[in-house]
């Protein structure tokens with residue numbers, strides 16, 4: 018039995034699929050206008066773990082992920098420039114170029130984090146027709162209405178509005194700011210489709226409803242999820258910040274259009290904190306995968322750190338915790354590399370592992386079980402290795418693909434050592450010292466012996482005779 022916390026009911030529920038043995042899941046993908054930070058990585062990694070959880074339990078999963086390569090307004094008041102066009106203008110490129118570039122970076126980051134590739138990756142710009150069709154249905158059914166600057170969804174007509182986030186119409190009315198568009202019937206009404214501002218040529222715009230325009234913030238996810246997974250599907254994942262307004266609006270427009278339940282289980286990952294603070298541009302605590310790599314960490318160290326926390330807890334990222342994750346992962350890697358021979362997966366441990374992760378994705382206890390297993394004197398190393406490799410199909414730490422690090426001395430270092438030998442023969446001690454410093458700068462040391470110099474790397478302490 019698999020249990021997941023459902024945001025819609027605010028309860029942990031037993032997962033019952035629509036079709037036996039199958040899961041259809043949709044993940045809100047990135048808006049490709051900038052680098053993703055580790056908060057995004059945390060969200061995508063938990064979606065990946067949820068998918069792996071089902072696969073590990075024998076389900077056949079269809080995972081669909083969108084790439085938001087158009088639209089996404091900078092404010093929920095539905096005004097202003099959208100993020101892609103803004104980024105394009107700032108970088109002196111077109112929105113199409115920006116989207117293509119950051120999609121590539123995003124997919125590379127996914128690979129580094131060892132996230133499984135969704136069966137369907139769909140770009141918003143490839144689904145404009147589907148979005149227009151959906152907006153037309155909403156107009157025909159009386160949910161969509163036209164204003165000067167676009168077509169809006171009438172939230173007062175959809176009685177369930179606010180059920181997912183708890184932001185009911187009444188509450189939103191109380192907290193409403195001064196409305197920019199006085200034609201909106203309710204403050205909570207949101208744009209389904211926007212018209213291009215008069216006299217302004219956008220990089221991305223399409224002809225629909227008699228004018229040039231572009232999709233609203235939420236419509237793409239309704240159009241694409243229903244296209245690939247059906248009007249009612251099992252699971253929708255995303256970050257906590259997606260609940261409102263994005264998922265609330267997605268749900269409203271989908272259910273209004275089909276008169277069916279849209280999603281059975283809504284799964285949300287909490288915010289990631291950095292050094293005890295919320296990530297923000299002003300605090301400069303936005304870290305990307307590349308920032309981590311520049312400091313000598315691998316994306317898999319970050320994945321390990323994610324596994325130590327529960328997706329509904331507020332994970333606090335610190336460099337210290339990343340260092341601890343790196344050390345732990347290295348220990349685990351070394352164990353796997355050091356054990357030879359094939360063992361068997363211990364049933365007791367496997368059952369325990371399943372009971373942890375099937376309980377609302379409790380990865381932390383699953384991971385802790387591995388360390389308990391490593392200390393267990395009654396189980397052979399080969400059996401331990403077999404169990405850990407089995408668990409790693411879910412954990413995704415790439416343990417089955419580990420290779421022993423070869424202790425290779427770069428050509429450049431060998432060349433420097435040769436030069437130094439020559440300087441020593443010529444009794445040019447100043448030059449010899451200078452070369453030693455150059456070698457040490459590269460992370461190597463050189464030791465003079467009767468049989469010639471020995472080069473060692475500072476990093477792993479291994480020695481190799483040249």
Ligand SMILES: [Zn+2]
Nearest residue numbers: 045046238263
């Ligand atoms: Zn979405």
